[in-house]
Amino acid sequence: MNNQKTLLISVLVTAVAIGLVETDIIQFNKESIHAQQEFSDLVLEMDGARATIPAGDWVVAVNAWNSDIYAGGELIGVSIDGLLIRERGNDFEMNIPLNDIGSIFHGEYKTVGKYVREGMKKGALGGLGCTALAVAMTVADGQPEDAFFVALCGSIFYGGVGTAAGAVLGFIKSQVAQENAEEFIIGPYDWQIVIE
Numbered sequence: 001m002n003n004q005k006t007l008l009i010s011v012l013v014t015a016v017a018i019g020l021v022e023t024d025i026i027q028f029n030k031e032s033i034h035a036q037q038e039f040s041d042l043v044l045e046m047d048g049a050r051a052t053i054p055a056g057d058w059v060v061a062v063n064a065w066n067s068d069i070y071a072g073g074e075l076i077g078v079s080i081d082g083l084l085i086r087e088r089g090n091d092f093e094m095n096i097p098l099n100d101i102g103s104i105f106h107g108e109y110k111t112v113g114k115y116v117r118e119g120m121k122k123g124a125l126g127g128l129g130c131t132a133l134a135v136a137m138t139v140a141d142g143q144p145e146d147a148f149f150v151a152l153c154g155s156i157f158y159g160g161v162g163t164a165a166g167a168v169l170g171f172i173k174s175q176v177a178q179e180n181a182e183e184f185i186i187g188p189y190d191w192q193i194v195i196e
Helices: 002-022 030-034 112-140 144-179
Strands: 042-046 049-053 058-063 070-079 082-086 093-096 101-106 182-185 192-194
Touching: 042 070, 049 101, 058 082, 070 093, 112 144
Parallel strands: none
Antiparallel strands: 042 049, 042 192, 058 070, 058 101, 070 082, 082 093, 101 182
């Protein structure tokens, strides 16, 4: 009888613990997985020249066998196991084996689309802000019946012009950012990753 009682209590405690973990009431520390490893800055060497990319900088690691496969984000560090990167916008961490890396970009990489979308969004919001101002002025002038027409035409005109202008400015900004990116080709006769 005593063994059955102990078993029942153990099953109940386990079920409660699983329920608390599954409902995210109890969350495990994601960083503790890497606590045993020591991470360092990314150090690259070639013919006596050294380049150091500090942890926290934006890097993109391109696959050695297929350049269409790449991973970018904030550099957490380098260990014997590989390059640890955290994706932008979430806490997803990727560990990329060092021998799978064909090149490393430090700075911005493949950013044209990102800057153009950002510029278009800002331009459209600016255009819609101008439309809202025009509608408010129309209503203030005592012509509320014309407000819908002004809103429709203004959103098409100001929104369209703002979006196009934002896209052009975003493209120019992306070209400036790409000039600031550094590419390090990884290989036996090129840059090599140094573990310190």
